[in-house]
Amino acid sequence: MPSQPPIPPLLSPYLSTAPSASLTLLTSTLGATSNWLILRFICAALKNTSSEDGSTKGDNEATTVVLVSWLRDATFWKDGGRKLGINFQKVHIIDALTTGLGIGASSLADVETEILKAITTAKPTTRVEGEERVLLVLDGLDFLLAATSCSTLETLDLVGELREHVYTTLLTSAADLPLTQSPTTPLEISHTALIMTMVHQARLVMSAKSLDTGVARDVSGVLRICKGAGAGDKAQEGEGELEEREFLYFVGADGGVRVFERGA
Amino acid sequence: MSFRKRNIGLTTPSSPSPQPPHLSPTPTQGVRPSPLDGRPTTSTGTPSLDDLLAGHAGLALGTCLLIEENGTTDFAGALLRYYAAEGVVQGHKVHGVGVGEGWGRELPGLVGERGAGDQGGEGGSGVEKEKEKMKIAWRYERLGEFGGGGATAGSRVPPTPSRGPIPLGKGSGQSETPTPAAFTHAFDLSKRLIVPPGSITYVPISLSANSNPFSSIISSLTHSLKSTPPTTIHRLIIPTILSPALYPSHSCIPTHLLPFLHSLRALLRSHTTRLSAMLTLPLSLHPRSTGLVRWIEHLCDGVLELAPFPHKVEIEPPGGKAGKGESENPQGMVKVHKLPVLTEKGGGGGGGDDLVFSLSRRRFVVRKFSLPPVEGDQEAQKGEAKDFEF
Known part of the structure; x- marks a missing residue:
């Protein structure tokens, strides 16, 4: 496979135009994870987003990233990000997998304290006051809900509180059918409640899933991009150009990603 | 034979020299770098399963494999035994959860x-x-x-x-x-492996009602990882997780099970050159359509499902018999839901081929199968649209 641009051209309008205080939801399923997409979001946020074609010209001085990951360790993110040229000095990774943040002895309040602390230290220093932007990525918050005794409301409160302190938020969640289709157990009910609320708050929902028609060698999965319910009140800010689309994508063994339309 | 001066041996290299090689197994025995990215991998003891794991030709250290099985058969248990036996043969430290020494005595012997x-x-x-x-x-x-x-x-x-x-x-x-490479070995289920004392640690499950039944596993494993030299490879084996025969009923509570799997994942990730794990899960007791099982699958690196045919099917394998005899008849389907390393990067699971397995006395083989199964009653088939087969 020839080397791919870090950010697939078809996706660049979706990755680089997050407005202030917005929430983007990435959902994944068992066979189609969204980690590659998270890395590309981070990459797009750190690069200079002013260029229209999504080409990467220089670092965006005023943006930093706080990445909280409950399911993946820091090494995984750094390995994947290095290939994209992500400057990890500007990414503050909270490795909640190895530290077990929020699980066992530590509570949701500890999670909030820890993340807020990271946001404060990560906040970039800029010449212009109010220009600094922090992208908060919460990867696997739904795991915290499933594995601990905290309630959906508490988790939603946490997200709400954290969103107030950052420029834009990226949230990932599993959205497999067994978890959301016909919720019966408390685990499934709270998961569905969380994801439904997030869909309503989100500006954009990007869902990665496996091909419906079976496994193919040259397609890793389908990426469906929908407007979330949170996009409505942003319409007057020129958000209308984001189109609801569905793409196919292929992730190579080297981590390179190709995004294309059906039939292409 | 008696002691002999070694510098004499230089002139006669063919003379038998009784010097035994190092008594302790080589630290890196049974580990080889992945042909894809060079990360260390170890064998599952089943060569055709090794070949299935996304081109790494082995189970990458620092990852775990979940084998799910429908029905009342124990094909997954056979895979687990091969994995354990391979570990014993390679001098790895094997940790068996919830099983007794009887289980260790029944490991298949070398062919x-x-x-x-x-x-x-x-x-x-x-x-x-x-x-x-x-x-x-x-x-x-x-x-x-x-x-x-x-x-x-x-x-x-x-x-x-x-x-x-x-x-x-x-x-x-x-x-x-015995084999061209010492990476993997062939085992015979009808033979018994002599397990050197101390090579298998049996980790009991705490049955008391008010404690987390899994906490002992993580503490025992952590202790063992700390107390052994950093070159020792460890294999964790968790047979039939959540089966009521081994686990108390409160082990199914998500707040017990999921934090355990999370800590196991953390442990695997922080010992990417020393630890691998294999778990089996009976799907008849915990179907894939439940949220809990889906979370278990999310927390494991590789997920394979064995769907044995309900009875012996006399289908001639297409494309010639390959002269393997009657033991090569497929005994069930293998579905790949998730593969270590590859799925985490975003790649799709499986190569798109229908896979079948067959277990004979001497080996467990996973291979391609081009005919759909005649029996359509695998309950998992209705769960996922992607299982649609042509």
Whole structure:
């Protein structure tokens, strides 16, 4: 496979135009994870987003990233990000997998304290006051809900509180059918409640899933991009150009990603 | 044979030198770099399963594999036994959760390449002798590789006592190697492996009602990882997780099970050169359509599902019989839901082929199958649209 641009051209309008205080939801399923997409979001946020074609010209001085990951360790993110040229000095990774943040002895309040602390230290220093932007990525918050005794409301409160302190938020969640289709157990009910609320708050929902028609060698999965319910009140800010689309994508063994339309 | 001065041996390299190689197994025994990205991998003890794992030709260390099984059969248990036996043979430290020493005694023995092994039968001493011979064979084999460079290799490697026997091992026919590479071995389910004492740690499950039944596993594993030298490879085996035969009923509570799997994942990720794990899950008790099982799958690195055919199916494998005889009839389907490393990066699971498995006395084989199964009653088939088969 020839080397791919870090950010697939078809996706660049979706990755680089997050407005202030917005929430983007990435959902994944068992066979189609969204980690590659998270890395590309981070990459797009750190690069200079002013260029229209999504080409990467220089670092965006005023943006930093706080990445909280409950399911993946820091090494995984750094390995994947290095290939994209992500400057990890500007990414503050909270490795909640190895530290077990929020699980066992530590509570949701500890999670909030820890993340807020990271946001404060990560906040970039800029010449212009109010220009600094922090992208908060919460990867696997739904795991915290499933594995601990905290309630959906508490988790939603946490997200709400954290969103107030950052420029834009990226949230990932599993959205497999067994978890959301016909919720019966408390685990499934709270998961569905969380994801439904997030869909309503989100500006954009990007869902990665496996091909419906079976496994193919040259397609890793389908990426469906929908407007979330949170996009409505942003319409007057020129958000209308984001189109609801569905793409196919292929992730190579080297981590390179190709995004294309059906039939292409 | 008695002690002999080594510098005399230099002039007569073919003279038998009784120096035993290192008694302790080589630290990196049973580990080889992945052909894809060089990360260390270890064998599952089932070569065709190794081949399935996204081109890494083995289970990457620092990852775990979940084998799910429909119905009441125990094919997954066979895979688990191969995995454990491979660990014992390679000198890895094996941790068996919830099983007793009886389980360890029933590990499959090595397939003997010589007739002597077969006539030894079940006699403990015969098998032991066979195993002893095998050990020597592997050592020669490794040393053979090591000394393959000839004089150039000798010039950069400081002389060790074990270098003496290399020419002997190559030259004489008696030290035939069991497999071309010591990475994996063939096992025979009808034989019994002699397990050296201490190579398997049996981790009990706490049955008390008000404690987390899994907490003992993580603490025992952490302790073992700390107390062994950093070159020791560990294998964790968790048979039939959540089965009521082994686990108390409150182990199914997500706040017990999921934090355990999370800590196991953390432990795997922080020991990416030392630890691998294999779990099995009975799907008849915990179907894939439940949220809890989906979370278990999300927390494991590789997920394979075995769907045995309800009864023996007499389908001739298409494309010729390959002369393998009746034991090669497929006994069930293999579905790949998730693969270590690859799925985490975003790649899709499986190669798109229908896979079947067959278990015979000597081996567990996973291979391609181009006909859809006649029986359509696998309950998992209705769960996922992607199982639609042509």
